[in-house]
Amino acid sequence: MENIGKGLNQQLKKQGRLGKLEKIMAEVMADPDVQAFISENRERLTDDNISKSQAKLYEFVQEKKKFLLNDPTMIAPGYEPRLFMNYHFIDVTYIPTKDLEEKIALQEIKNRVKAMDMPKDIREARLNNFELTNERKEALRLALDFVGNYDDEPKHFHQGLYLQGTFGVGKTYLLGAVANLLAEKGYRTTLLHFPTFAVEMKNSIRTETVFEKLENVKKAPILMIDDIGADSMSSWIRDDILGVILQYRMQEQLPTFFSSNFDMKQLENEHLRVSQKGEVEPLKAKRIMERIRYLAKEVNMIGQNRRLN
Incomplete structure (x- = not known):
């Protein structure tokens, strides 16, 4: 009985983590810039391509938030994150701002x-x-x-x-x-x-x-x-x-x-x-x-x- 209870607890924890991940990705996919980019490039993107690009989409949304808040912990301070097509997948690049260029x-x-x-x-x-x-x-x-x-x-x-x-x-x-x-x-x-x-x-x-x-x-x-x-x-x-x-x-x-x-x-x-x-x-x-x-x-x-x- 103890082994069954332990296994059930682990399964519930795993489901909790999966549920949290699904919630995070739902927020990422709801981002207006993400939606606009996917819409513009839909002919080049399959659902599988989008799924495999989730890590980059998550990076983009997180770094965009930091950029707008001028958070010094962002990956590239002074650079604005942008999405771009890297072959058939979505990737992130960082563009220097006008202030940084000056x-x-x-x-x-x-x-x-x-x-x-x-x-x-x-x-x-x-x-x-x-x-x-x-x-x-x-x-x-x-x-x-x-x-x-x-x-x-x-x-x-x-x-x-x-x-x-x-x-x-x-x-x-x-x-x-x-x-x-x-x-x-x-x-x-x-x-x-x-x-x-x-x-x-x-x-x-x-x-x-x-x-x-x-x-x-x-x-x-x-x-x-x-x-x-x-x-x-x-x-x-x-x-x-x-x-x-x-x-x-x-x-x-x-x-x-x-x-x-x-x-x-x-x-x-x-x-x-x-x-x-x-x-x-x-x-x-x-x-x-x-x-x-x-x-x-x-x-x-x-x-x-x-x-x-």
């Missing part, structure tokens, strides 16, 4: 700007936020000319800009804004803070990564060197790092921008000419400046210090 597009644009040790406001700089004054019109005009000319003929050499001016006049912001505009047009730019980069290169001697980092910078499709001349420069940084970068870019005719508190003449005579050790090396300074003058056109930016506002 986020992906924006991320792709951001990824085209490699900002090394640059603050957030520079990474997010935009030309429409660049405060235009009479003193800065020429710099903006030349920057826009560069972007237009480069976009027209990206394989030709285009001279970059050497933005010169006192602290806080917007030199670095303009570089960041140009880099982001170029990114929107599909071009990659490396924007680096040169004093920080110089320290990093010295530290790379210990980790034996100087060559790798130097290669990445010198071969950047478009390079922007910010704040050159802000700190004293060793002969090694000047000749074996900066000199190598500039020589390569001059030979390969790669666009290069600079920003500095010094004008070109001051950079040569007051910064590059004397090493950290006090050695006076005018020929080496002149060699660096010849490369800079070849790569970039000097533009004077004047105005009030916006960092104080």
Whole structure:
């Protein structure tokens, strides 16, 4: 009697599970999107095909509910589930939403700007936020000319800009804004803070990564060197790092921008000419400046210090 009772209980449990499954599938089949899809494809679907597609139909209905509720546990967050015919059976695919496509597009644009040790406001700089004054019109005009000319003929050499001016006049912001505009047009730019980069290169001697980092910078499709001349420069940084970068870019005719508190003449005579050790090396300074003058056109930016506002 005990065995008969045990067997009966198991059978009732099994029937309960089957009843629950039938109820779930009834709800799935009643879903308006499921009904519409089956109706549209009825000529290609037999009852057996539909029965064998129940697992996919269940997945679709469950994921659609999560999608509408923006539930983070859904299989593919940001993707909308859709039914489609996979040979003679019903299957589920996931289509990126418009919001997700926009986020992906924006991320792709951001990824085209490699900002090394640059603050957030520079990474997010935009030309429409660049405060235009009479003193800065020429710099903006030349920057826009560069972007237009480069976009027209990206394989030709285009001279970059050497933005010169006192602290806080917007030199670095303009570089960041140009880099982001170029990114929107599909071009990659490396924007680096040169004093920080110089320290990093010295530290790379210990980790034996100087060559790798130097290669990445010198071969950047478009390079922007910010704040050159802000700190004293060793002969090694000047000749074996900066000199190598500039020589390569001059030979390969790669666009290069600079920003500095010094004008070109001051950079040569007051910064590059004397090493950290006090050695006076005018020929080496002149060699660096010849490369800079070849790569970039000097533009004077004047105005009030916006960092104080």
